[in-house]
Amino acid sequence: MPLRDYSLIGPEAEKAVQKGLAAGAWYRPDIPRWQMKDLMQRRDGPAIRDTMLWIALFILSGAGGFYFWGTWWCVPFLFCYGVLYGSSTDSRWHECGHGTAFKTRWMNDAVYHIASFMIMREPVIWRWSHARHHTNTIIVGRDPEIVATRPPNLFQIYLYFFGITTVPKALQKMAIHAMGRLTEEEKTFVPESEWSKAYVIARIHLGIHALPFALAIHFGSWLPLMYFGVLPTMYGAWLGVYFGLTQHAGLAEDVLDHRLNSRTVHMNPIFRFVYWNMNYHIEHHIFPMVPYHALPKLHAIMAPDLPKPYPGTIAAYRDIIGALLRQRTDPAWTIEPELPALAKPCQPAVPGNATPAPAA
Amino acid sequence: MSSNWIEACAADAIEQEDVIRFDHGGRTFAIYRSAEDDYFATDGLCTHEQVHLADGLVMDDIIECPMHNGRFNYRTGEAKGAPVCVNLQTYPVKVEAGKVLVQLD
Numbered sequence: 001m002p003l004r005d006y007s008l009i010g011p012e013a014e015k016a017v018q019k020g021l022a023a024g025a026w027y028r029p030d031i032p033r034w035q036m037k038d039l040m041q042r043r044d045g046p047a048i049r050d051t052m053l054w055i056a057l058f059i060l061s062g063a064g065g066f067y068f069w070g071t072w073w074c075v076p077f078l079f080c081y082g083v084l085y086g087s088s089t090d091s092r093w094h095e096c097g098h099g100t101a102f103k104t105r106w107m108n109d110a111v112y113h114i115a116s117f118m119i120m121r122e123p124v125i126w127r128w129s130h131a132r133h134h135t136n137t138i139i140v141g142r143d144p145e146i147v148a149t150r151p152p153n154l155f156q157i158y159l160y161f162f163g164i165t166t167v168p169k170a171l172q173k174m175a176i177h178a179m180g181r182l183t184e185e186e187k188t189f190v191p192e193s194e195w196s197k198a199y200v201i202a203r204i205h206l207g208i209h210a211l212p213f214a215l216a217i218h219f220g221s222w223l224p225l226m227y228f229g230v231l232p233t234m235y236g237a238w239l240g241v242y243f244g245l246t247q248h249a250g251l252a253e254d255v256l257d258h259r260l261n262s263r264t265v266h267m268n269p270i271f272r273f274v275y276w277n278m279n280y281h282i283e284h285h286i287f288p289m290v291p292y293h294a295l296p297k298l299h300a301i302m303a304p305d306l307p308k309p310y311p312g313t314i315a316a317y318r319d320i321i322g323a324l325l326r327q328r329t330d331p332a333w334t335i336e337p338e339l340p341a342l343a344k345p346c347q348p349a350v351p352g353n354a355t356p357a358p359a360a
Numbered sequence: 361m362s363s364n365w366i367e368a369c370a371a372d373a374i375e376q377e378d379v380i381r382f383d384h385g386g387r388t389f390a391i392y393r394s395a396e397d398d399y400f401a402t403d404g405l406c407t408h409e410q411v412h413l414a415d416g417l418v419m420d421d422i423i424e425c426p427m428h429n430g431r432f433n434y435r436t437g438e439a440k441g442a443p444v445c446v447n448l449q450t451y452p453v454k455v456e457a458g459k460v461l462v463q464l465d
Contacts, residue, residue, distance in 0.1 A: 099429040
């Protein structure tokens, strides 16, 4: 099988359009309108509660790290601080980007912008990138957010856990945007009317990223670098990557059915707090406007149509690691989730005269 | 009654603060009923990526696209920010004899 080109401006992009995958009709279960309205209702309460707790944990872990700085006792505190900074911000960025975490718009926007800085995802570019990811989930040549390409580069995936490649790449993109340019790929999903906003925000973010370095030099201490900027994004990235890989890795490409290209994994309450329920990832992709706090309810409603959820992350990783190892030599191989006998069938084909999508 | 007033649905077919889809002449529209019992009509597809707005959520004067959180004021059609950049077309609506009528182009 020839290697696939995952760029958005290569031959696969054109093929995805020709096959009808770019504008395909996705599988959706039949859920009554009254029930969907109930599920989509916005509330401020859960996200305010979770955000207050989130801030309190930042303060506690940060204060502990500061107090014990210079001793080994600072390590567990900064370990927690790093996870909050470099991992839990992923889900805050994500949910607030969807505009579903809070009912009050400015709260979504405020947390979105703060989390965007912390996770180093420029808010304008990544809002559009993520919209595309939802339109064309794991469609090669269309989705800018495919993490585990085929054949997978396992060493690169390993480096993701420490932000060793992702953070420098994010800084490089920020510099490009700050100079008033977008990459050719970004131009395919960010409308021109948004470009100037992206340039301004990139300049602001770069300026703020310089601040901890200036403070470190001024105070002659590493401490400011541990608390904000690139370093906590890197040393705290691992749990976010651990969760993030469960979303799609090893599953089908180029299908119009989120049950075949996304994964739902049961997680414990601590993980679900950090991840804001994004473990219900099939459900989230099928109905992205259902807030994180309503996803367990949506999961219960949709369960008869979904593959059996993984009982935990260990079980998910057994499948993912096996799939990634196999895809190194057989890139066409894919995990095939088993649908319940009475589930609505897989999306059989793309519309029009397009070639049917593989029924993974 | 002007000939281009088209009957879309019964007035009570839409719940308060809700929307339904109305297809006519090969086009699709969204018909809204506000919390104050006023009726409105817009094009039925989001100007961002052609998703049916009738599957979205009505909140006050806003219709939210069910796919990407594109938000429009359904009274005026105004796009309220990314990822929607193009306003929705709106259409005059009146209620007569318990029917919602939409004046189409």
